[in-house]
Amino acid sequence: MLKVPDHQVAGHQAGGGKLGPLVDDSGHFYKPLQSDERGSQEVAFYTAFSTDTRIPDHFRKFFPVFHGTKLLEASDGSGLYPHLALEDIVSGRTHPCILDAKIGARTWYPKAAEDYLQKCLKKDRETACLDLGFRISGLQVYGNKLTGLWKPDRHVIQSGSVDNSKLALRKFVSSNPSTDSDIKPDCSFTSTVYGGPDGILAQLLVLKSWFEEQTFYHFYSCSVLMVYDKESILQGKNRGAQIKLVDFAHVIDGRGVIDHNFLGGLCSLIKMITDIVTSPST
Amino acid sequence: MLKVPDHQVAGHQAGGGKLGPLVDDSGHFYKPLQSDERGSQEVAFYTAFSTDTRIPDHFRKFFPVFHGTKLLEASDGSGLYPHLALEDIVSGRTHPCILDAKIGARTWYPKAAEDYLQKCLKKDRETACLDLGFRISGLQVYGNKLTGLWKPDRHVIQSGSVDNSKLALRKFVSSNPSTDSDIKPDCSFTSTVYGGPDGILAQLLVLKSWFEEQTFYHFYSCSVLMVYDKESILQGKNRGAQIKLVDFAHVIDGRGVIDHNFLGGLCSLIKMITDIVTSPST
Numbered sequence: 001m002l003k004v005p006d007h008q009v010a011g012h013q014a015g016g017g018k019l020g021p022l023v024d025d026s027g028h029f030y031k032p033l034q035s036d037e038r039g040s041q042e043v044a045f046y047t048a049f050s051t052d053t054r055i056p057d058h059f060r061k062f063f064p065v066f067h068g069t070k071l072l073e074a075s076d077g078s079g080l081y082p083h084l085a086l087e088d089i090v091s092g093r094t095h096p097c098i099l100d101a102k103i104g105a106r107t108w109y110p111k112a113a114e115d116y117l118q119k120c121l122k123k124d125r126e127t128a129c130l131d132l133g134f135r136i137s138g139l140q141v142y143g144n145k146l147t148g149l150w151k152p153d154r155h156v157i158q159s160g161s162v163d164n165s166k167l168a169l170r171k172f173v174s175s176n177p178s179t180d181s182d183i184k185p186d187c188s189f190t191s192t193v194y195g196g197p198d199g200i201l202a203q204l205l206v207l208k209s210w211f212e213e214q215t216f217y218h219f220y221s222c223s224v225l226m227v228y229d230k231e232s233i234l235q236g237k238n239r240g241a242q243i244k245l246v247d248f249a250h251v252i253d254g255r256g257v258i259d260h261n262f263l264g265g266l267c268s269l270i271k272m273i274t275d276i277v278t279s280p281s282t
Numbered sequence: 283m284l285k286v287p288d289h290q291v292a293g294h295q296a297g298g299g300k301l302g303p304l305v306d307d308s309g310h311f312y313k314p315l316q317s318d319e320r321g322s323q324e325v326a327f328y329t330a331f332s333t334d335t336r337i338p339d340h341f342r343k344f345f346p347v348f349h350g351t352k353l354l355e356a357s358d359g360s361g362l363y364p365h366l367a368l369e370d371i372v373s374g375r376t377h378p379c380i381l382d383a384k385i386g387a388r389t390w391y392p393k394a395a396e397d398y399l400q401k402c403l404k405k406d407r408e409t410a411c412l413d414l415g416f417r418i419s420g421l422q423v424y425g426n427k428l429t430g431l432w433k434p435d436r437h438v439i440q441s442g443s444v445d446n447s448k449l450a451l452r453k454f455v456s457s458n459p460s461t462d463s464d465i466k467p468d469c470s471f472t473s474t475v476y477g478g479p480d481g482i483l484a485q486l487l488v489l490k491s492w493f494e495e496q497t498f499y500h501f502y503s504c505s506v507l508m509v510y511d512k513e514s515i516l517q518g519k520n521r522g523a524q525i526k527l528v529d530f531a532h533v534i535d536g537r538g539v540i541d542h543n544f545l546g547g548l549c550s551l552i553k554m555i556t557d558i559v560t561s562p563s564t
Contacts, residue, residue, distance in 0.1 A: 105388070105542060105543060106387070106388070110407065110412040110413055121403075125392065130392040131392055131537070131539055132539055132542075133539070133540075133542030133543075162537065162538065162539055163538075166538075212549055212552075212553065213553070215553070255413070256444065256445075256448075257413055257414055257415070257444055257550060257553075257554075258415075258549060258550050258553045260387060260414075260415030260546030260547055261415075261546060263545075263546050263549055264542030264543060264545050264546025264549075265542055265546075267494055267540060267542055267545055267546075268540050268542040270494075271494065271495070271497070271539075271540045272539075
């Protein structure tokens, strides 16, 4: 049984006759191939990466499992269409809190065509991307049964200033997320979500250590997805917070150089989360 | 007694009626203020930085000591002209080997004017800067008494590919530096210059640790200068290799974010030097 995902904070969304991703009950996420070369490039990346023996397992876990491509009925009703079959990262999480951070001050790659470069550059300059080294593409935070899900308009989030982005990272681990600027985020889940030996910060630091070394791939316009389930944390269940890299339509060969654009942005995100872990109350 | 420096590998050079830096016998380097806002910005940076109590001493040592500004007879014969009075980094070194690496894939800052941005972007794209995260602006290596100083044309160096830049980093620590592509650099000074507890790599890693933390300054178009004296190494003297940051005409307020552009480029340089230290013979 295919359906439109309940929890998607960024990217193309299905529904209303639009082409977008689908999920099933067995933990698969089906992403329709983008129609231009981005689609074929993303398939090429997943195919190459999934069999790349140079990638140690403790870094591979930061990528969704790839199950090949599949022809499925497209969500826009246009008939059979090729989809990437991927691990559904939020599967089994009842009230997932999700933050999508697109990493890198530069979303275009060195050999990009002039018009594509200028289009990306314009967006990088209009958002806080150049300042921050990343931009928050979307988020949702589950407050509680009464307040439900807080999911701010993603265009507002994307165009937010540096301070707004810092604030969003605080709201992501708060029990009182709100658009109301008078409500100060309480950051009450900081230590369990960002902190601790298996928390998001620890995972980001492992990812960083890989990016300091690896010269195989450069990830342009790729996101770090952070996911956790507030209910399971409140109930003391085991499944903790997780990070995953997603969106590989603009991955290019690293040709013996580290991905300094991604690494720089990742370090910026790490610094901001470190500041929250160190001083959650400020 | 003011004179034109013997050892300068990048930047504006005095002589032939041109305005350029001067040195004296007491270890001072006098840099004429650039005529536009770059001059005043560099003075402003040195002035603010030299009294900035937030900078721990073990990071401050990576910056030239600042002795204020001074009106001196300009090297172009135009009369008295304001100069920055700085520590002369190569003073006292007989045959200094010098490498100037401009750090950061992006040499323009987010709020830069459109024409300046496009000019920088063009140069960043024409050089290996975008690929590497830095570019080598110039270098000189002293071979021996017979071969003397090897100082390749800096326009050739600047426009070099990724592979050429890697090669230049090898030649910098070789006893047989040469433009001849048949001569393989022997990397015989790798362990004493790049390696060891006080070597360039160790210093770069300390610098990196500061850039992972500091959110005060963003250093656009700034260089890491690496300096060592082959003679003093061969004679087993104490004075080892040194790194210094130079060129601060485009430093801006970090406004609470790390300098991910500089940090990314620095990590790329560190990775390349690490590879040479690990495998000097390949």
